[in-house]
Amino acid sequence: MTGKRLTPMDAMFLYGETPQTMMHVGGLLPFAMAPDAPADFLRHLMQEIKTTAPVYAPWNLKLKTPGFLLNPAHQWIVDPDFDIEYHVRRSALPHPGDERELGILVSRLHSHPLDLTRPPWELHLIEGLAGNRFALYVKFHHALVDGYSAMQLLVRSMSENPDSREEVLFFSLPPRRRTEPAPPKAASSPLADIGAVLGRAVSLTKSVPELAASLVKLQLRRDGDLKHLVSSYEAPHSVLNARIGRNRRFATQQYEVARLAAVGKAAGATLNDVVLAICGGGLRRFLSESNQIGDKSLIAFLPVNVRPKGDAGGGNAVGAILATLGTDVADPIERLHVISRSTRKAKGQLTNLPMESILAYSAMLMAPAATQVFAAMTGMKTPMPFTFNLCVSNVPGPRHPLYFRGARLEANYPLSIPIHGMALNITCQSYAGTLNFGFIGDRDALPHLQR
Known part of the structure; x- marks a missing residue:
């Protein structure tokens, strides 16, 4: 967040009964499957994520003190027990899933609080959408990354070239080198x-x-x-x-x-x-x-x-x-x-x-x-x-x-x-x-x- 950090009482006022865990935002991204994609595209993607996909900071970081609202220093450490299968999950709608069913699923997923003993983010690969489509639902805590930075990472994980097949998901993007041009500076989203x-x-x-x-x-x-x-x-x-x-x-x-x-x-x-x-x-x-x-x-x-x-x-x-x-x-x-x-x-x-x-x-x-x-x-x-x-x-x-x-x-x-x-x-x-x-x-x- 921008400005002075909220105190525990401020957060309780604003965000409800579980202020630490409910301060998450997210995004729903529906995709039209590539013409040459196999029927089990998401299965192959999930297998790749589990076996070979690297995970870079900040996505492998967790709070040193999970009750972080009482710790204004917000100290982050690498999670020694990081489990990619906890953070990235497959979900399926009853085929053919429509927009209403997708909304119901995302409503349920967004209602679940994040576990602050782990890196506070989740990605759900959702299959079963009508019209040979799938969706990604991602949620993350503001303490981990602000909305503007997350959007920049999502953009970097995709391409404007429909023929490219080299893209990796946002958590597998290495941090920018100092020699790389930084994106235009802006206020948080x-x-x-x-x-x-x-x-x-x-x-x-x-x-x-x-x-x-x-x-x-x-x-x-x-x-x-x-x-x-x-x-x-x-x-x-x-x-x-x-x-x-x-x-x-x-x-x-x-x-x-x-x-x-x-x-x-x-x-x-x-x-x-x-x-x-x-x-x-x-x-x-x-x-x-x-x-x-x-x-x-x-x-x-x-x-x-x-x-x-x-x-x-x-x-x-x-x-x-x-x-x-x-x-x-x-x-x-x-x-x-x-x-x-x-x-x-x-x-x-x-x-x-x-x-x-x-x-x-x-x-x-x-x-x-x-x-x-x-x-x-x-x-x-x-x-x-x-x-x-x-x-x-x-x-x-x-x-x-x-x-x-x-x-x-x-x-x-x-x-x-x-x-x-x-x-x-x-x-x-x-x-x-x-x-x-x-x-x-x-x-x-x-x-x-x-x-």
């Missing part, structure tokens, strides 16, 4: 930003004087029209703001980026605005069907990467904004306009600010979420509105089709982290002209997530 921003807010890592200085730098922009700016404590109570358990539901959706971009261009909105409009429309229908639609719109917490003014190093500032999802607006076009005005006004608050002020302002904006998390965790009834109802992230991914030994990667669906008081997390990732949505939610709070 928004997959991790929810923990970074909320962790900073809950633990109040910024001092009061620093927050005050940030407010001064914001110049308290009251001279403009602020009616579309969402502030803390504007979110309504909803079914999403519940105490969560460890069991998850997972659903996916894929759209063509060109189609969404055309919608945004026609409306004078951004691609991210269209993403939020899609989420808002789906949530409005979901709440309406269960008679839970209210007069106030749901509010989304959006991790944002904002390059500081005058930053010659190309680094990104990781901040947070709040925006309406327009769930109180029936007309989809008007909903998109409402969302666009909201995000434009929120981003305007961060414009021309240095990184320190962006982080401090984001912490100040999200600090009231501690009350929300505590209320959901304890079941306490509070008359105060919540800070947000859910998190929506948009992560850039590879622009060109990727292949693993001739098998074409069809999509990359991210799985992020729900927390107490936020039973739904939506993350989407771009890939080869598509936008891939991963919906991860608490099983009990959202019994009809697929809808």
Whole structure:
């Protein structure tokens, strides 16, 4: 994670009953089998992994002290008893498996906590998908590797050449040599930003004087029209703001980026605005069907990467904004306009600010979420509105089709982290002209997530 590490109490607030083990993210990667692949391709791959595939750091490292939240040093050691068959497993759907059955399996796999006495990651080879397809499901703990680095490793383990058959899985990639060019430096993936921003807010890592200085730098922009700016404590109570358990539901959706971009261009909105409009429309229908639609719109917490003014190093500032999802607006076009005005006004608050002020302002904006998390965790009834109802992230991914030994990667669906008081997390990732949505939610709070 970025920023100051969470304390044990912070993690308990955010991630539920087993904070150490449930702070994992993952990805679902479906593939179309290569035309020349044998019927038992995954069996051969598993045999190769068991017998000859090397495993490099950090994938062979485990925590010296498994209760690592009590050990801020996070000391890692090579696992002397590393067992590749524990970390890489084969699963099969009843043939021919469909998308619903795949989602059910991944939901179950993602609900299982990681064993912190071992290197905290798992890879599942899933066969039996209809249409001569298979899938990879991978999950890993944030303490081992951040989302951005993991994505870079996944990209390195594949090729843009469909005729290549030399690719190896990510854990068999040797560390980059110092002479090799490093990938472009960027902030950690928004997959991790929810923990970074909320962790900073809950633990109040910024001092009061620093927050005050940030407010001064914001110049308290009251001279403009602020009616579309969402502030803390504007979110309504909803079914999403519940105490969560460890069991998850997972659903996916894929759209063509060109189609969404055309919608945004026609409306004078951004691609991210269209993403939020899609989420808002789906949530409005979901709440309406269960008679839970209210007069106030749901509010989304959006991790944002904002390059500081005058930053010659190309680094990104990781901040947070709040925006309406327009769930109180029936007309989809008007909903998109409402969302666009909201995000434009929120981003305007961060414009021309240095990184320190962006982080401090984001912490100040999200600090009231501690009350929300505590209320959901304890079941306490509070008359105060919540800070947000859910998190929506948009992560850039590879622009060109990727292949693993001739098998074409069809999509990359991210799985992020729900927390107490936020039973739904939506993350989407771009890939080869598509936008891939991963919906991860608490099983009990959202019994009809697929809808």
